[in-house]
Amino acid sequence: MRTYFNLTGRSALVTGAGAGIGAAVAEALAAAGAAVLVTDISGEAAAAVAERITAEGGKADSAPLDVSDRDAAVAAAAQAAGLGEGHLHIVVNNAGVTSPAMFPKLTDATFRLTFDIHVMGTFHVTQAALSHLPTDGTGRIINVTSAAGITGTLGQVNYSAAKAGIIGFTKSLARELAPRNVMVNALAPLAATPMTETIRTNEKFAANMMNRIPLKRWAEADEVAGAFVFLASDAASYITGQVLPVDGGMVM
Numbered sequence: 556m557r558t559y560f561n562l563t564g565r566s567a568l569v570t571g572a573g574a575g576i577g578a579a580v581a582e583a584l585a586a587a588g589a590a591v592l593v594t595d596i597s598g599e600a601a602a603a604v605a606e607r608i609t610a611e612g613g614k615a616d617s618a619p620l621d622v623s624d625r626d627a628a629v630a631a632a633a634q635a636a637g638l639g640e641g642h643l644h645i646v647v648n649n650a651g652v653t654s655p656a657m658f659p660k661l662t663d664a665t666f667r668l669t670f671d672i673h674v675m676g677t678f679h680v681t682q683a684a685l686s687h688l689p690t691d692g693t694g695r696i697i698n699v700t701s702a703a704g705i706t707g708t709l710g711q712v713n714y715s716a717a718k719a720g721i722i723g724f725t726k727s728l729a730r731e732l733a734p735r736n737v738m739v740n741a742l743a744p745l746a747a748t749p750m751t752e753t754i755r756t757n758e759k760f761a762a763n764m765m766n767r768i769p770l771k772r773w774a775e776a777d778e779v780a781g782a783f784v785f786l787a788s789d790a791a792s793y794i795t796g797q798v799l800p801v802d803g804g805m806v807m
């Protein structure tokens with residue numbers, strides 16, 4: 556019988572996996588059988604997630620990785636390929652920050668910061684992974700965008716521009732890597748994480764957010780992680796260049 560969601564024998568690298576969605580994705584990929592390199596700008600946070608995975612019987616290792624550092628990305632990709640006997644099958648470009656301000660107050664520094672981490676970070680890690688990707692149809696690049704990059708959002712011109720950039724990156728790279736049988740997709744999640752704490756708890760933002768979510772609730776990070784497993788799996792072997800919102804119906 557054909558199986559779809561078993562990742563045994565595959566290796567994965569997840570960025571920004573010391574907290575929030577990245578940590579949940581690292582755990583979900585490991586639960587599906589993948590050997591996961593858990594990376595984060597905080598090496599300690601990454602190590603704690605990898606320890607949790609191995610304590611529960613999964614395969615994981617960790618490394619500090621600031622995605623704006625190309626050399627560190629090259630080293631991490633090689634380390635992750637070591638977990639997969641020479642191949643790095645699944646790359647999840649999840650690391651991210653926000654630096655909100657209304658447009659007149661946005662500075663070059665905050666604009667550059669969001670681009671360095673989201674766009675340049677995705678570029679560095681993906682290019683570092685390239686020579687390690689298998690060509691047998693199991694290779695996956697999964698980028699993380701946002702509703703902000705699709706519909707725009709107040710006070711986030713820098714973040715929205717970076718997240719829209721990731722969508723263009725995803726679609727163009729999907730075309731370039733299709734001949735190598737590597738699927739490149741993006742996911743636009745919504746979840747209760749440290750990043751969304753203010754908009755969930757500050758009454759100025761919370762009610763407005765709830766009005767925009769048809770399912771009328773926030774997901775926990777582990778609820779959105781299953782969609783990453785789907786895109787990483789054989790079930791997604793004929794899906795490339797797509798953006799999948801996993802957001803309670805906010806974008807439709």
Ligand SMILES: NC(=O)c1ccc[n+]([C@@H]2O[C@H](COP(=O)([O-])OP(=O)(O)OC[C@H]3O[C@@H](n4cnc5c(N)ncnc54)[C@H](O)[C@@H]3O)[C@@H](O)[C@H]2O)c1
Pocket residue numbers: 570571572573574575576577594595596597600620621622623648649650651652672699700701702743744745746747748749750751
């Ligand atoms: N939470 C949401 O509702 C939501 C919505 C849309 C998009 N996203 C996107 O999902 C991704 C994860 O968000 P989250 O909510 O889990 O955020 P989070 O703030 O909870 O976690 C982000 C992680 O990224 C790490 N990080 C920050 N800068 C880094 C860098 N330079 N290099 C490597 N790691 C770095 C942090 O240390 C942290 O562990 C981000 O790309 C975010 O933009 C989240």
